[in-house]
Amino acid sequence: MSDIPVIDLSSALGGDAAARLRTGREMDRICREIGFFTITGHGVPAAVMDGLRDKGNAFFGLPLQEKLRAVHPVKGTPRGYIALGVEALSHGNAVETPPDLKEYYHFGRESWPGEPYYTSEEGLRYFRPNLWPEQPPGFADAAAAYYAEMEKLTVEMMRLAALGLGIPERFFDDKIDRHITAMRLNHYPEQLTPPAPGQLRAGAHTDYGLLTILNGENVPGGLQAQTRDGRWLDVETDPRSFVVNIGDLLMRWTNDRWVSNVHRVVNPPDSAAARSRRLSIAFFHHPNYDAAIECIAPPGQAKYPPVLSGAYRDEKYRQTRVAAA
Numbered sequence: 322m323s324d325i326p327v328i329d330l331s332s333a334l335g336g337d338a339a340a341r342l343r344t345g346r347e348m349d350r351i352c353r354e355i356g357f358f359t360i361t362g363h364g365v366p367a368a369v370m371d372g373l374r375d376k377g378n379a380f381f382g383l384p385l386q387e388k389l390r391a392v393h394p395v396k397g398t399p400r401g402y403i404a405l406g407v408e409a410l411s412h413g414n415a416v417e418t419p420p421d422l423k424e425y426y427h428f429g430r431e432s433w434p435g436e437p438y439y440t441s442e443e444g445l446r447y448f449r450p451n452l453w454p455e456q457p458p459g460f461a462d463a464a465a466a467y468y469a470e471m472e473k474l475t476v477e478m479m480r481l482a483a484l485g486l487g488i489p490e491r492f493f494d495d496k497i498d499r500h501i502t503a504m505r506l507n508h509y510p511e512q513l514t515p516p517a518p519g520q521l522r523a524g525a526h527t528d529y530g531l532l533t534i535l536n537g538e539n540v541p542g543g544l545q546a547q548t549r550d551g552r553w554l555d556v557e558t559d560p561r562s563f564v565v566n567i568g569d570l571l572m573r574w575t576n577d578r579w580v581s582n583v584h585r586v587v588n589p590p591d592s593a594a595a596r597s598r599r600l601s602i603a604f605f606h607h608p609n610y611d612a613a614i615e616c617i618a619p620p621g622q623a624k625y626p627p628v629l630s631g632a633y634r635d636e637k638y639r640q641t642r643v644a645a646a
């Protein structure tokens with residue numbers, strides 16, 4: 322495969338059963354080979370995408386002192402601002418590199434029901450209040466609107482995934498209906514000094530969850546995905562479409578039928594480094610924390626023991642932190 326495939330979701334989202342099955346099978350074919358594809362016809366309004374992108378750009382454009390006021394007081398909490406030098410994604414895959422050349426803002430669901438699933442001691446570990454900065458105004462609303470669109474889209478995509486995997490269309494529904502998805506706005510600043518040896522915007526890594534839905538922009542110093550035979554492919558991240566990739570947990574759930582590809586964000590070339598900042602918005606779809614992930618496989622052929630969704634993510638977060646935030 323020499324290019325990242327494109328899936329047009331419009332007929333499947335229109336509800337036509339044959340189109341849904343066809344699209345699910347297309348996903349299956351692609352995800353067995355390379356767990357990366359672009360989606361068009363996704364139905365997410367451009368105004369929602371631009372809305373959050375504008376707020377993100379405004380936030381990262383603030384002076385560092387301002388941004389640091391949005392650092393969460395409890396170290397390691399996936400909420401609020403994380404400055405340059407805190408994370409090295411490659412550590413999640415046991416590769417040592419210097420920290421990634423990015424800053425990011427982490428947030429989750431804005432509100433949830435007053436039920437024990439959310440409010441118990443365990444629930445509180447995943448459902449935490451967001452930490453919105455004072456500036457820019459309207460950030461929380463733009464984020465909630467975007468989050469809601471991603472929720473609708475991922476329910477549909479997981480149904481198509483089920484069709485492609487040959488399991489009941491609604492198999493995933495009750496395992497993702499109280500999902501613990503975190504989102505990130507990643508900002509890769511202009512590079513005014515050369516990176517250290519081995520230092521990238523985001524080191525080579527795999528994502529942890531089910532589907533990552535990414536909205537980026539095509540500027541020098543962008544996303545690359547690695548093929549099974551070790552080549553790096555440039556991934557176009559057009560701001561009007563989304564790039565979707567499979568995470569480790571879905572790879573495990575499918576008993577390795579679908580691949581969670583290694584990917585990275587490279588540095589811009591020297592000629593453009595001083596002016597190529599880049600913003601990406603990532604929705605890391607992750608099942609309900611109490612969902613047991615049991616390999617979808619014929620009896621006796623599961624490659625992995627069952628694991629709980631929440632415990633699995635906790636461990637991944639622990640591995641990728643290289644400095645106190």
Ligand SMILES: O=C(O)CCC(=O)C(=O)O
Nearest residue numbers: 507523537544586601603
């Ligand atoms: O910024 C991008 O294009 C990708 C970022 C990424 O892979 C991640 O945050 O996991």
Ligand SMILES: [Fe+2]
Nearest residue numbers: 526527528584
């Ligand atoms: Fe990633």
